[in-house]
Amino acid sequence: MKTELINIINYLKQDVISNISTIGFIENNPITEIIELNNSFLIKGSSDVDWVYIVCNNEAELKALLEKAGNSTYFASVESWMIPFITGKRKAEWILTTMRYFLPDDVEIPVNKKDVIPLTTDHIGFIISQSNYRQFLTAAYVEERINKSISAAIMKKNKLVAWGLTHDDGALGSLHVLDDYRKKGYGREILLSLIHQNRKLGRISFAQIEEKNQKAINLVEQLGFVKDRLVSWIKLI
Numbered sequence: 001m002k003t004e005l006i007n008i009i010n011y012l013k014q015d016v017i018s019n020i021s022t023i024g025f026i027e028n029n030p031i032t033e034i035i036e037l038n039n040s041f042l043i044k045g046s047s048d049v050d051w052v053y054i055v056c057n058n059e060a061e062l063k064a065l066l067e068k069a070g071n072s073t074y075f076a077s078v079e080s081w082m083i084p085f086i087t088g089k090r091k092a093e094w095i096l097t098t099m100r101y102f103l104p105d106d107v108e109i110p111v112n113k114k115d116v117i118p119l120t121t122d123h124i125g126f127i128i129s130q131s132n133y134r135q136f137l138t139a140a141y142v143e144e145r146i147n148k149s150i151s152a153a154i155m156k157k158n159k160l161v162a163w164g165l166t167h168d169d170g171a172l173g174s175l176h177v178l179d180d181y182r183k184k185g186y187g188r189e190i191l192l193s194l195i196h197q198n199r200k201l202g203r204i205s206f207a208q209i210e211e212k213n214q215k216a217i218n219l220v221e222q223l224g225f226v227k228d229r230l231v232s233w234i235k236l237i
Helices: 002-028 059-067 080-087 121-130 139-148 186-200 214-222
Strands: 031-037 040-046 050-055 074-079 092-102 151-156 159-166 172-177 206-209 226-236
Touching (some): 002 206, 059 080, 206 214
Antiparallel strands (some): 151 159
16 A cells, blocks of 8 residues: 555645645555546545545546545545535535645744744643643644654743644644733744744745634734635544
């Protein structure tokens, strides 16, 4: 399967931005099954749960792929037009929809003005307790993200006050600043650190943000991120 995955990644990189989430997931997680139909793919892999990623631009091929998906429960980075086909015969327990933003390589990014350090696994419980998305997080998932990828944290008097890391597809996420430390530029500093770390690794920085999260949207747009498309995460019943 290794050779097959390399070939698929090379194919997906012909349109990196469209496929950036799928590429990141393949590179960061064990892949358990690949179903290919012409130039469409259904890719199953394991992270916090067993996710299905679909690369497809054709309704007929999407239907054919879904027939082979079995009783899969979780679907990731789903484009809007795909949702009715995925949920057509089964109800969704939840659908989390976000707008994807990416940072072009030619956008200049300021250097950090504050001390930013990596997160450690000692922070896991506190991160989950403060997250607005704690229902989607597990300790094992956060531990894996801290150990396997980049992260950023600001400490004040030995207290974690601001942080961010990357998700299992490489998207920047879990950006959080404690209430008493907001309006100090800490969120911006965390994001700058993650971007610089990504660029040292030759990676494009991208984020997937709920449209109601205007503060996060303002922050990424101020730094030069460009809006791409709506993508959703789905759990079927």
